[in-house]
Amino acid sequence: MSDQDRARALRRRHVHERQAVVFGVLIAGLGVAGLGAAAMYTDNLSLPFFERGFSAKPTAAAESVAVYCPPEGALPVPNDQITVDVYNGAGTAGLARQTAQSLTGLGFVVGATDNAPSVSGVGRIVYGPAGSAAAYTLLAYLPDAVLQLADRADARIDLTVGSGFEGLLPPEQVVLDPATPLVGPSGCTPFSELTAATQDGEQADGGEQPADGEQPAEGEQPAEGDQPAG
Structure with missing residues (x-):
């Protein structure tokens, strides 16, 4: 083999070695990132600056x-x-x-x-x-x-x-x-007081309903079927 062929073979070997190192580093980085993501997902790792x-x-x-x-x-x-x-x-x-x-x-x-x-x-x-x-x-x-x-x-x-x-x-x-x-x-507040307070709040939000027998406001038409008897 000539010196020129040996030089080309040496260069190819160096290129292959560099590629192997680069790909190895990338694969290792991806592996670490994957493990970290899995740890965060399973709640095995908690970072103070990361809040979900x-x-x-x-x-x-x-x-x-x-x-x-x-x-x-x-x-x-x-x-x-x-x-x-x-x-x-x-x-x-x-x-x-x-x-x-x-x-x-x-x-x-x-x-x-x-x-x-x-x-x-x-x-x-x-x-x-x-x-x-x-x-x-x-x-x-x-x-x-x-x-x-x-x-x-x-x-x-x-x-x-x-x-x-x-x-x-x-x-x-x-x-x-x-x-x-x-x-x-001991000393807890009866649950009935909670439900009573809740009901009072709902009635207050619902507005006032007209009483039975209350006449419609002036200008309001009576509902169908409410015409006075002849």
Whole structure:
């Protein structure tokens, strides 16, 4: 082989080596990016500058509001009829996912899982009037959680685990009897006061209805069939 042929062969080998290095770096970078994306998606990695949107964004601190008793005579709701959105307010990576798995194992239906602003204590259960019995049912598995009423129409509830969260109670330690009505904490506000306030607000928004027998305003035509008898 001539010197010229050897030089060409050497150049080709160097080109191939450079290409191999470039492609190797690209493949490695893609692999790292893929692992990072998977970790973020499964809640195993939490970045302080990355904040995802919430389906129902909890507040940072529980407000000092009245705790309403469960509806009178309300029974525990079967776990498989309760939908819970789980939020991580403890700052521990993967805690929302782990808690969601625990809830699923207990038969609850888990909706969204996400990060949340920092929450102190064991956690917070956010619910609307329609989800009162469901919230008290979940509270039996997390007795030290704070109940917080929200303005929502459905029975879905949120569980935000806080910095003091150590796990849900195992079923054998949960004090719930399917045939025994739920009981609220001492001093809780009767649920009837909540429903009464809600009804008063709806009537106020609905406007005033004319009383029976009230004559139509001047110039208003009577409805068909309301002509005076001959």
